[in-house]
Amino acid sequence: MRAFRRLLVWMLGAAGVTLAARADPSVARIWNEEALDAIRIDLVRPPVHARNLFHLSVAMYDAWAAYDPVAEGFMVKEKVAPVPTNVAAARAEAISYAAYQVLRHRYARSVNSNTTFAALATRMTQLGYPTNLVAVTGDAPYAVGNRIAATVLTNSWADGANEFVNYRFSFTPANPPLVVASSYIVMDDPNRWQPLSLENPVSQIGIPDPSAWQTNVCPHWGRVTPFALMRISTNEVHEDVGPPPQLFSESEDRFMQEMLEVVRFGSWLDPADGVVIDASPGVTGNHPLGTRDGAGHPVNPVTGQPYATNLVRRADYGRVLAEYWADGPDSESPPGHWNSLANAASDLITNKVIAGSTQAVDALEWDVKLYFALNGALHDAAIAAWNHKGVYDGVRPVSAIRWLSATLLMPLEPGLAEIVTAESSAPGQRHAHLATNLNQVALYHWTGQPADPTNEVGGVDWISGTFWFPFQKATFVSPPFAGMISGHSTFSRAAAEVLAGFTGTPFVPGGLGEFVAQPGYLTFEYGPSQETRIQWATYYDAADLAGISRLWGGIHIASDDFGGRKVGARVGRAAMDLARQYFRGEPAPHPVMAARGRVQDDAMVLAWPALTGHVYRVEASVDGVIYAPVSGPITATVASVVWTNPAPPSGLLLHRIVSVP
Numbered sequence: 001m002r003a004f005r006r007l008l009v010w011m012l013g014a015a016g017v018t019l020a021a022r023a024d025p026s027v028a029r030i031w032n033e034e035a036l037d038a039i040r041i042d043l044v045r046p047p048v049h050a051r052n053l054f055h056l057s058v059a060m061y062d063a064w065a066a067y068d069p070v071a072e073g074f075m076v077k078e079k080v081a082p083v084p085t086n087v088a089a090a091r092a093e094a095i096s097y098a099a100y101q102v103l104r105h106r107y108a109r110s111v112n113s114n115t116t117f118a119a120l121a122t123r124m125t126q127l128g129y130p131t132n133l134v135a136v137t138g139d140a141p142y143a144v145g146n147r148i149a150a151t152v153l154t155n156s157w158a159d160g161a162n163e164f165v166n167y168r169f170s171f172t173p174a175n176p177p178l179v180v181a182s183s184y185i186v187m188d189d190p191n192r193w194q195p196l197s198l199e200n201p202v203s204q205i206g207i208p209d210p211s212a213w214q215t216n217v218c219p220h221w222g223r224v225t226p227f228a229l230m231r232i233s234t235n236e237v238h239e240d241v242g243p244p245p246q247l248f249s250e251s252e253d254r255f256m257q258e259m260l261e262v263v264r265f266g267s268w269l270d271p272a273d274g275v276v277i278d279a280s281p282g283v284t285g286n287h288p289l290g291t292r293d294g295a296g297h298p299v300n301p302v303t304g305q306p307y308a309t310n311l312v313r314r315a316d317y318g319r320v321l322a323e324y325w326a327d328g329p330d331s332e333s334p335p336g337h338w339n340s341l342a343n344a345a346s347d348l349i350t351n352k353v354i355a356g357s358t359q360a361v362d363a364l365e366w367d368v369k370l371y372f373a374l375n376g377a378l379h380d381a382a383i384a385a386w387n388h389k390g391v392y393d394g395v396r397p398v399s400a401i402r403w404l405s406a407t408l409l410m411p412l413e414p415g416l417a418e419i420v421t422a423e424s425s426a427p428g429q430r431h432a433h434l435a436t437n438l439n440q441v442a443l444y445h446w447t448g449q450p451a452d453p454t455n456e457v458g459g460v461d462w463i464s465g466t467f468w469f470p471f472q473k474a475t476f477v478s479p480p481f482a483g484m485i486s487g488h489s490t491f492s493r494a495a496a497e498v499l500a501g502f503t504g505t506p507f508v509p510g511g512l513g514e515f516v517a518q519p520g521y522l523t524f525e526y527g528p529s530q531e532t533r534i535q536w537a538t539y540y541d542a543a544d545l546a547g548i549s550r551l552w553g554g555i556h557i558a559s560d561d562f563g564g565r566k567v568g569a570r571v572g573r574a575a576m577d578l579a580r581q582y583f584r585g586e587p588a589p590h591p592v593m594a595a596r597g598r599v600q601d602d603a604m605v606l607a608w609p610a611l612t613g614h615v616y617r618v619e620a621s622v623d624g625v626i627y628a629p630v631s632g633p634i635t636a637t638v639a640s641v642v643w644t645n646p647a648p649p650s651g652l653l654l655h656r657i658v659s660v661p
Contacts, residue, residue, distance in 0.1 A: 032056070039332045046382060101146055291562070346370065410465055419442070442463065448463075
């Protein structure tokens with residue numbers, strides 16, 4: 001699918017035929033596609049790209065809302081008056097200038113900035129907009145767009161992302177680097193993340209990395225200003241699901257069993273084993289949140305018919321699943337991937353009725369509102385996921401499995417994890433090639449990337465546990481940041497919540513989403529061995545597949561995945577709820593129950609997201625019907641407000657926040 005997606009991008013990205021295969025794409029869709037193209041040729045930094053997509057979406061939404069009498073802008077509240085004669089033309093122009101300026105600024109430091117800048121300028125020319133119109137004053141649409149872009153960029157400059165130093169943050173890892181080519185394992189704390197040292201490190205877009213070892217990407221991201229997330233203190237973890245299972249604790253057994261489970265997934269990666277499974281939505285998917293307990297969907301609600309059987313080789317299924325969701329070379333990274341999936345769904349939805357309304361909207365309104373909600377959720381998903389990563393610093397399987405093997409603490413299971421003995425390593429026996437590893441742990445697992453991945457398969461065999469290797473490229477091995485929680489799981493579930501809420505149904509258009517991989521699709525090694533279909537019925541099913549793909553790929557354990565799904569669900573619902581308030585024209589927010597509140601030292605403490613410079617008032621109620629002010633005007637000086645009532649009235653009070661005109 002990635003090969004097909006890449007071909008589609010380039011075919012439609014050529015001058016004069018961009019998006020020609022799609023029926024009259026909106027100008028917002030055009031600029032979203034430009035952003036995805038910019039991501040595909042930049043370094044893979046998911047939180048950074050999530051932030052960029054969100055602020056692009058804010059700029060486009062605010063430019064659209066400037067010409068709408070109802071919708072409330074997010075960062076820019078102005079309404080253009082008098083209303084232009086041709087509102088559609090004015091909107092398209094304002095959106096284009098806003099998007100152009102945001103993307104130029106955000107990708108100025110891209111490793112392929114010249115290519116991106118040329119593409120953006122070409123797009124403006126194709127749309128008929130001169131790039132030298134840079135004024136920010138006046139009511140001309142280009143000035144409105146430039147002004148909105150300037151506001152978005154200014155308001156987000158000091159949001160905690162460290163954009164001014166290219167998102168860098170000083171971080172000292174708890175462990176010395178793991179030299180992947182060596183069996184020598186040194187970990188000062190086996191519960192915490194360990195950077196990797198690779199012989200020939202290559203970034204996920206194919207650029208050689210001169211670094212001696214990995215640098216932790218965005219461990220500070222929990223400080224970034226969110227969209228709908230709220231917390232009382234920066235000492236709290238956003239939507240905290242707690243630490244991962246750890247050694248030397250009550251969760252030690254779970255730690256070891258979940259690491260062993262990753263080995264088990266890797267033992268299923270040999271297409272020659274002949275195992276066939278049914279991967280139809282009729283028998284898999286529909287999992288309760290944070291589980292793998294679903295039994296599929298009885299029928300396709302669109303067709304009213306049962307889902308057809310989808311028989312695939314288990315090894316092909318796992319390998320394709322791992323690569324399709326890996327979002328490596330030439331991909332849009334996980335946040336961009338979900339933008340692509342949203343775009344694909346939008347193409348198939350002809351009656352564009354946003355959930356909660358009854359009247360269909362045009363493609364532009366649909367797109368600007370969808371991107372605003374979706375990328376608000378993905379932005380918050382990055383903050384919440386990387387907040388967990390930064391605080392809990394969870395170890396990756398490549399380090400933990402090697403350490404458990406070296407210390408002989410790896411749980412043993414016949415046929416999967418065994419001790420090499422004189423008998424098992426005798427000539428002709430299963431461990432014969434490991435005779436020099438006597439009394440050490442052997443794992444039945446994928447043997448690693450073959451010398452010729454275009455034509456060869458690594459296969460599965462007994463390997464030394466101290467040389468365990470995830471199903472990844474030898475030049476990459478594992479991401480340069482901590483494990484707990486899974487970013488893929490968090491991003492994916494957050495996006496699924498928005499898409500289900502926005503479209504009004506959890507089911508994808510037609511009730512069936514599908515990706516077909518033909519032989520030769522894989523890049524880690526040759527495969528699949530035959531046509532392989534990955535299918536899902538709902539956005540939630542797709543999100544769960546993204547999560548489980550990281551276990552097939554040896555990147556995460558189950559706790560990382562399930563924790564990410566739970567956090568993503570909360571993040572996505574909150575983002576969709578807040579976005580609806582803006583769509584309805586309710587001031588930010590007006591009124592909204594504080595999502596975070598607690599009694600601390602006999603004082604009531606509340607927190608809520610805010611817009612800098614806006615004025616708010618806290619109101620309280622005993623019965624939830626009659627509210628009375630309990631604060632004076634509160635002017636927000638930052639993007640979130642914490643308010644303390646030192647002497648709260650007696651009785652159980654409900655609080656809400658009102659934006660003061």
